[in-house]
Each structure stands twice: as structure tokens, then as C-alpha cells.
Amino acid sequence: MRNLQRLLILVVCFPLAFAASAMAADYPVRPIRMLVPFGAGGSVDLVARLMAQKLSERLGQQVYVENRPGGGTVIATQDLVQAAPDGYTIMMADTALGSAPAVVKRLPYNTLRDIAPIALVGSLPLVLAVSSTSPIHTLEDLIKLAKSEPGKLNYGSAGVGSMLYLASELFKYQTGVEIEQIPYKSTAEVTLALRSGDVSMVIAAIPALLSARDRLRFLAVTNNTRVASLPDVPTFAEAGMPDFDVQNWQGIIAPAATKPEIVERLNTAVNELLADAELRARLEKIGVIVSGGTQQQFKNVLASDIAKWSKVVGAAMTKSK
Numbered sequence: 001m002r003n004l005q006r007l008l009i010l011v012v013c014f015p016l017a018f019a020a021s022a023m024a025a026d027y028p029v030r031p032i033r034m035l036v037p038f039g040a041g042g043s044v045d046l047v048a049r050l051m052a053q054k055l056s057e058r059l060g061q062q063v064y065v066e067n068r069p070g071g072g073t074v075i076a077t078q079d080l081v082q083a084a085p086d087g088y089t090i091m092m093a094d095t096a097l098g099s100a101p102a103v104v105k106r107l108p109y110n111t112l113r114d115i116a117p118i119a120l121v122g123s124l125p126l127v128l129a130v131s132s133t134s135p136i137h138t139l140e141d142l143i144k145l146a147k148s149e150p151g152k153l154n155y156g157s158a159g160v161g162s163m164l165y166l167a168s169e170l171f172k173y174q175t176g177v178e179i180e181q182i183p184y185k186s187t188a189e190v191t192l193a194l195r196s197g198d199v200s201m202v203i204a205a206i207p208a209l210l211s212a213r214d215r216l217r218f219l220a221v222t223n224n225t226r227v228a229s230l231p232d233v234p235t236f237a238e239a240g241m242p243d244f245d246v247q248n249w250q251g252i253i254a255p256a257a258t259k260p261e262i263v264e265r266l267n268t269a270v271n272e273l274l275a276d277a278e279l280r281a282r283l284e285k286i287g288v289i290v291s292g293g294t295q296q297q298f299k300n301v302l303a304s305d306i307a308k309w310s311k312v313v314g315a316a317m318t319k320s321k
Contacts, residue, residue, distance in 0.1 A: 008088035027087050027262050031062040032194045034252075035091040037076035039069045043124055043205060046286055047250050048092035051121060054273045065092075072096060073159045075103055081114040082123035085257035087266065090118065095163060097307025098124060102313035103161035116254045116263055117298035119270040121292035122283060124205040125223040126167055127230065129216045131197050139219045139239040143199065146177035156190035158197035164190060166309060167246050169316045170276070172246060178181065181280040205248055206230065207287040222246050249291070251298050265294055 032055075036048045045067065053064040053122040068076035074094040083089035109115075125238055128139065136142045146153050157165035165181065172179055182199050184190045187208045193199045195215040202209070206229060209216060220239040221227055252270060254263060273279055274292040283290055 011308035018189060019317075027265060028059050028061040030088065031064060032059070032087070033089045034063055034065050035076045035080055035089065035158075036065055036067045037069060037073035037091070037093070037096070038067065040067050042271050043207060043248070043286065043288075044092055044094050044250055047121060047283065047288060050279065051092065051252070051270070051273065052281055054180065054279055056270060056275070058269045058273060061196070072103060074098060074100060077111075077115075078108050080253065081109045081255055083255055085116075085255035085259075086252065087195040087258055090252055090266070092121070092250060093253050095166070095248050095305060096161065096244075097253070099161060099166050099304050099309040101306050102309040112299075112303060114256045115258045115302075116258050116294050117164075117302055118252040118254055118263055119267045119295065120249060120251040120298045120301065121248040121270065122290045122295055124207065124287050125221050125227055126203050126246060126248060127174065127206050127209060127221045127233065128162070128171070128200070128201060128203045128219045129209055130201050130219065130234075131194055132215050132217050133197060134200070134217060136201075136219070139234075139236070139241065142219065143175050143177060146175070146179055149178060152176040153177075153200040154182045156193050157181050157183050158187050158190060159183045159184070160221060163248050164202060164204050166312065168201075170246055170308075170312050171203060171244065173312050173315050174241065195301065205287065223289070227287075247260065247289075250288070263295060308315045 007020045034048055034052050036045050038044050049063050051303045052065050055063040068079055075280070079099065080089060080091045094222060097111060101107060132135045136145060155168040157168060159165065160183070164187065168179070168181070184193060187204055190199065190202055190204065191209060191212050194202045195212050206221070206227065209230060218230055218233045221230060221233050222244065223235055226233065226235060252266065276292050280290050
């Protein structure tokens with residue numbers, strides 16, 4: 001009797017398993033939705049649209065971008081984790097995915113449990129900038145002034161949880177300085193405030209500040225090597241802060257239960273695209289340092305970010321009480 005039961009289970013389950021495997025092998029057979037947790041026109045949106053266009057060509061099905069801004073990227077991420085795990089809803093995430101568990105008190109999902117990292121696309125180095133009229137000329141000048149007059153200096157951010165906020169709080173955490181946050185609605189507003197001298201410093205993605213370079217002074221970049229667009233600006237390591245490691249990475253994710261064969265297909269497609277000279281050139285033109293790599297490498301970056309930002313944001317919140 002027991003053997004008969006096992007046989008019946010195999011008879012029922014084998015066709016289902018075979019059908020699921022065949023569906024994964026045929027993937028994709030219809031258009032794929034790529035969520036973007038920000039509005040149109042930003043760096044993440046630009047990267048998503050470039051990748052969506054090329055993925056459409058590579059996979060033989062349209063990959064279309066759907067902007068779902070709001071909630072510090074939580075709205076789009078919740079949409080993703082609640083979607084069917086069939087590979088037809090993916091998302092272009094950024095560093096905010098790793099910082100959200102620290103910034104948002106009650107996330108409606110568990111980042112590491114409910115998300116399947118597919119592949120890193122690249123990262124945007126950040127730069128610490130002051131006004132060109134500032135008496136601060138080096139990173140050392142900034143730290144000395146901040147320590148000699150605690151609370152005198154401030155930094156501009158696009159609100160708690162923004163990359164500008166996170167990078168600045170990490171800077172404070174590692175140097176022990178007291179620099180107050182001045183929040184604005186957007187990076188564009190922060191740039192204007194920095195140019196006019198309303199804020200003392202900003203740490204932001206390089207492309208966001210390049211248009212105002214004639215009115216700014218760049219002190220250090222968050223990259224292992226100097227960047228082509230700012231060849232005279234030292235890295236943080238060169239300027240005396242070798243442990244200041246922060247990048248605004250961008251990568252593609254899917255719901256956690258997505259079949260491994262589909263995740264692997266997407267990972268392979270992304271890596272093949274990032275090896276294409278034309279696409280690399282287009283990404284590098286907007287300041288992206290191309291990454292690629294395995295799913296596990298992406299997962300390691302995400303886990304490391306969650307741990308790092310939990311410490312940094314926790315320290316910031318404790319001091320503000």
C-alpha cells in the first residue's frame with residue numbers, strides 16, 4: 001500500500017515538475033515589467049531604461065519600465081515582493097534597498113528573505129563638495145573645522161534615508177564630528193543651497209553636481225581610484241579616510257520565490273549586456289561604474305549594506321534624541 005501511495009504521488013507530481021521546468025526553459029514568453037522606485041529622470045531611472053531597452057533585445061520580449069516612487073522605495077519594493085514570482089516583475093533597486101531596514105521602522109517585507117538579487121549593474125561614486133567661496137580647501141580642513149567648532153557646520157540632504165543623508169551620517173560616524181542636517185526636497189535644491197553657501201557641505205552622486213562645478217570645490221570621491229570626470233580630486237583614501245566606503249549601487253532584483261532557472265537566465269543576460277562595449281560606454285557617460293557579477297556577490301553587498309546602515313542610522317537617531 002505504501003509503495004502504491006508513493007507511485008501515485010510520483011505520477012501526479014512529475015508532470016507538474018516537468019511543466020514548471022519547461023515554463024522556466026521557455027522564459028520569457030510575454031513582456032516583463034521593470035519597477036523603478038523613483039520618478040522619471042533620475043539616475044536609477046536612466047540606468048533602468050538603458051537596461052530595459054537592451055534586455056528587450058536580448059530576451060526577445062519587451063521589458064518596460066514602470067515608475068513607482070514614494071515611501072523611500074518601500075512602495076515599489078512591496079509591489080515587487082507581492083508580485084507573482086514568475087520573472088515577469090523585476091525591479092531596478094539601489095542602495096536605498098539596503099538602508100530601508102534601518103530608516104523605516106516597520107517594513108512590510110523582510111529584505112533578505114523576500115527578495116532574490118539577480119545582478120548588480122553598477123555604482124555611482126559620490127563626491128564631497130563645498131562652495132567655491134568656502135574657506136575649506138581639503139578634507140583635513142573640513143574635519144579640523146568641524147571638530148574645533150562643533151555644530152557650526154551643516155550638510156544638505158534630500159531627507160532622512162536619502163543617499164545624501166546616509167553618506168553624510170557615515171562621514172560623521174567615522175570622524176566623530178558634529179555637523180547638522182539641513183533637509184531639502186531634492187538633490188537639485190541641495191545643489192543650489194550649496195552654491196549659495198546656505199549649507200556647508202554635500203556628499204552626492206557626481207553627476208548631480210557636475211553642472212555646478214564652476215561654483216563648487218570638490219574635496220574627495222568615494223571610489224577606489226580617481227574618476228575620469230574629476231581627475232584632480234583625490235579619493236577618500238588618498239585624503240586620509242581609507243575606510244569611508246559608500247557607493248550608490250544599482251542592481252536588478254526579483255521576488256524571492258522566483259525559480260532559480262529564471263534568476264540565472266536574467267543574471268546571464270545582464271552580465272552579457274554589461275560586457276557589450278556600446279552599453280558600457282552609455283552607462284559610463286552618465287557616471288556609472290559597471291559591475292555585473294554573480295547573484296551571491298550581489299546578495300553579499302546587500303547584506304553588508306543592511307548591517308552598515310543599521311549602525312550608522314542607529315547612531316544618528318540616538319544622537320538626535
